[in-house]
Amino acid sequence: FRVAIAAVAAGAVYKIIGDGSEQLEEAGSGVAFTAVTGLATKGLYQYSRNPLYASLVFFGCPGLAVLIDSVWPLFISTTLLYTYLNAWVIPAEEELLKGAFGSTYETYCQDTPRWF
Secondary structure: OHHHHHHHHHHHHHHHHHHHHHHHHHHOOOOOOOOOOOOOOOHHHHOOOOHHHHHHHHHHHHHHHHHOOOOHHHHHHHHHHHHHHHHHHHHHHHHHHHHHHOHHHHHHHHHOOOOO
């Protein structure tokens, strides 16, 4: 049963990262440290500004906790990953995007939540 739940979580993460990466590429929004030439606002990005990060925090870490039958990864890795992303990574990305897209990005931020 644990393996099935972990597999579902892994599948969700895989699907979200795959779809999200494809939407980033289509928008020209930069994948794997490439230049940002467009802003992804469709697909998963119309519901969350960070669906790839959200999938790791809310599906990946809990799936790992279920797989190894321990609640500690859920508390430690989820808390640390969420804090790291929310305090350092996402704000840096938001500044970059605000500089690149100005009011278009600010409007997107007002209309779309950072996580959910």
